[in-house]
Amino acid sequence: MMTTLTKNPAARSDQRPARSGRIRRGGIRRYGDLKIALFFIAPAMIGFVLFYVVPTIRGIYLSFTExxxxxxPEWVGLDNYAAIAKDPLFWNSLAVTGQYVLMNIVLQTALALGLALLMDRVAKSTLVRGALLLPYLMSNVIAALLWFWMLDYQIGIVNQFIEWAGLPRVAFFGSEEWAIPTQALINTWRHMGYTALLIFAGLQSIPQHLYEVAKLDGASPFQTFRKITMPLLRPVLVLVLVVTVIGSFQVFDTVAVTTQGGPVNATRVIQYYIYQRAFTESDFGYGSAIAVILFLILALVAFIQMKFLKGNESDLD
Amino acid sequence: MKKSLGTVAVAAAMALSLSACGGSGSSAESAKGEISYWLWDANQLPAYQQCADDFTKANPDIKVKITQRGWDDYWSTLTNGFVGGTAPDVFTNHLGRYGELAENKQLLPIDDAVKKDNVDLAAYNEGLADLWVGQDGKRYGLPKDWDTIGLFYNKAMLAKAGISEDQMKNLTWNPQDGGTYEKVIAHLTVDKSGKRGDEAGFDKNNVAVYGLGLNGGGDSSGQTEWSYFTNTTGWSHTDKNPWGTHYNYDDPKFQASIDWFAGLVKKGYMPKLESTVGAAMADTFAAGKSAINAHGSWMIGQYTGYKGIEVGIAPTPTGPEGKRASMFNGLADSIWAGTKKKDAAIKWVEYLASAPCQDVVASKAVVFPALKASSDKAAAAFKAKGVDVTAFTEQVKNKTTFLYPITDNTAKVKGIMEPAMDAVVSGKQPASSLTEANNQVNALFK
Structure with missing residues (x-):
């Protein structure tokens, strides 16, 4: 690879002295690189343009139409956005999604960090480490349905245990108070192994000698964690947070196969509301407009996270 | 030579594009080949598979490929098919959906064919054929079956409570005290220590058997949940049906009825709405957790199929105006406007709506076919299985049915009414809160 890249431009300039005489070698090399680079980028680029850029632009266009x-599509300007601003269900969906994200992320990140530390220090067997990832290998829909039945009010095994323990049955999916925490917990259960794996990779990139030095200096495990692990893990943690927060905001499948927005509006999360408006009620313009708003919110959240948590700097440098 | 070649090419291209445009036009060619047909009810698949086999035997040039898709993704897959050009030639259609599809020009009007082939619309149960004439006066389907609502009850529980089957057949109801219907429901409710709902010391927070099962809030139609009593008061969903443009959820008569319904939960006679998310109402009935379930005739097979439970079926109660009421819903087969095999599709739809096929459906005793003669055969087939279905058929005979509300914007109306009704039935809001929801609904029609 390297040899072709360095050889080719020279060969070319030899062949066409008249034209390349005044062009600096760097310029020619850049041109040569571009061709090869494009060739390698193309597969990803085609997919990106076809399945991301075009639909996004079309979605933005549709958001201004009925x-x-x-x-x-019929152009209606900002009508959809004006209607959304006055739509109590939209604001409700934001609040519900916010609750979900908060519960899901706080729990998931805390548990994943704990698991990653255990994987790093205690559970060194590949089997145990692999087992932590099992829930993540399950499809979202299956995981949701599994818990939907286990937590069922009438015939769920969990409620059977609760009753044996002498406590009243809990309508995990049926009551407005429980529906969102239940879904947040299910997805925490499913994703924490994967998140732990990402953090674990971050842990392993921290140079071992720092821990040895800390030990020599007589630092307690807690001090080591606070002063060495956490600061050095920060870039990885920020990345994990950005990715999981974006994923969490887009919760849909769990809701779609269990509560479908109910009871009343307790689980009408933003993605489900978009789906309802667009696909159930055939209002694609309105749905697209909410999707654009979600897009802006996520971009802003990711920007804030990167900016204030300094995700692209490492204290190792 | 050169020139003529060019002309041929142009002519060929034109012919190609013409034939592409005229794909849905009728030609002798199109009454051939394979047509696709969709339905959602797996219980009915064997009956229609047999219809398809018989049809192909009579018309060897046409094959029918049947696809069954569950109700939950039937409509979104169908919509995707309309847009993507992969929709089935013929599909089972629902009253709550077809208005929108017709308005968006996705359905093929079949008036000419019905006229030409002399389909006798009077042979169907009254009103069923008219349901499928759209707002534009064109026919978009031929009726295939119908359903009404009845009360499924657990015979052993009734016997234990000392309630006779005669009493069940002559229930009365009113929104003030619930009539004998509420008395029976209360008496059938039993708490964990064995006290009945109408006895002193009944513990409504620890109920073992509910007198009446609950399916859900009933969203916009309340088909099996509440319409069978709300519509005995003289109330109806819309100003006219079909194609009403004003909903009446703000009517005090309706709200009083719904308040009574929500009151059953507060009294402990009906399960809390929150407990109905998950296990199906019929299954909880089978598990012995409710004594009576109001449900549709399409559920007969399921209720009578549970092992170890003797099930009786009673008609819905008589209301304040001295009559019973049951929603009368019917399905039909429609043709997609984009079909490339129009003639074959029409032949198949007419066959589905004809006696040979509807008699096959009747013989399987799963639903009531739309043809009067076939309906009677279905009732006989149910009887042969030991199931008395008079509770469902007498509503039609005595003309105590009312039609499923057909309007525009049905999906949006449901979107508004579902959470609103849930809030009332779960006791979070009084029924008067439905006035606000009704305003939102009626704003859709401005």
């Missing part, structure tokens, strides 16, 4: 998918 469109029921079977007819033609």
């Amino acid at each position: 469109y029921n998918i079977l007819g033609d």
Whole structure:
């Protein structure tokens, strides 16, 4: 690879002295690199343009239209956005999603950090480490349905245990108070192994000698964790947070296969509301407009996280 | 030579594009090949598979490929098919959906074919054929079956409570005290220490058997949940049906009825709404957790199929105006406007709506076919299985049915009414809160 890259431009300049005489070698090399680079980028680029850029632009366009998918989109300017601002269900969906994200992320990150530390220090067997990842290997829908039945009010095994323990049955999915925490817990259960794996990788990149030095200096395990592990783990943690927060905001499948927005509006999260407006009620313009707003919110959240947690700097440098 | 070649090419291209455009036009060719047909009820698949086999025997040029898809993703897959051009040629259609599909020009009007082939619309149960004439006056389907609502009850529980089957057949109801219907429900409710709902010391927070099962809040139609009593008061969902443009959820008569319904939960006679998320109402009935379930005739097979439970079926109670009421819903087969095999599709739809196929459906005793003669055969087939279905058929005979509310914007109306009704039935809001929801609903029609 390297040899072709360095040889080719020279060969070319030999062949066409008249034209390349005044062009500096660097310029030619850049041009040559571009061709090869494009070749290698193309597969990813085509997918990115076809499945991300085009749909995004089309979605933004549709958000300014009234469109029921079977007819033609009709330009309505900012009407959808004006209606959304006055739509109590939209604000409700933001609040519900916010609750979900908060519960899901706080729990998931704390548990994953704990698991990662255990994986790093205690559970060194590949089997145990692999087992932690098992829930993540399950499809979201299966995981949700599994818990949906286990937590069922009438026939769920969990409620059976609760009753044996002498406590009243809990409508995990049916009551407005429990529905969102239940879904947040299910997804925490499913994702914490994977998140732990990411953090574990971060832990392993911390140079071992720092711990040895800390030990020599007589630092307690807690001090080591606070003064060495946490600061050096920060870039990885920020990345994990950005990724999981974005994923968490987009919760949909769990809701779609269990409560479908109910009871009343307790689990009508933003993605489910978009789906309901667009696909159930054939209001694709309105749905697209909410999707654009979600896009902006996520971009802002990611920006704030990167900026204030300094995710792209490492204290190792 | 050169020139003529060019002309041929142009002519060929034109012919190609013309034939592409005229794909849905009728030609002798199109009454051939394979047509696709979708339905959602797995229980009915064997009956329709047999219809398809018989149809192909009579028309060897046409094959029918049947696909069954669950109700939950039937409509979104269908919509995707309309847009992507992969929708089935013929599909089972629902009253709550077809208005929107017709308006968006996704359905093929079949008036000409019905006229030409002399389909006798009077042979169907009254009103069923008219349901499928859209707002534009065109016909978009031929009726295939119908359903009404009845009360499924656990015979052993009734016997233990000393309630006779005669009493069950003559229940009365009113929104003030619930009539004998509420008395029976209360008496059938038993708490964990064995006290009945109408006895002193009944513990409504520890109920073992509920007198009446609950399916859900009932969203916009309340088909099996509440319409069978709300509509005995003279109330109806819309100003006219089909194609009403004003909903009446703000009517005090309706709200009083719904308050009574929500009151059953507060009294401990009906399960809390929150406990209905998950296990199906029919299954909790089978598990002995409710004594009576109001449900549709399409559930007969399921209720009578549970082992170890003797099930009786009673008609819905008589209301303040001296009559019973049951929603009358019917399905039909419609043709997708984009079909490339129009003639074959029409033939298949007419066959589905004809006696040979509807008699096959009747013989399987799963649903009531739309043809009057076939309906009677279905009732006989149910009887042969030991199931008395008079509770469902007498509503039609005595003309105590009312039609499923057909309007525009049904999906949006449901979107508004579902959470609103849930809030009332779960006791979070009084029924008067439905006035606000009703305003939102009616704003859709402005």
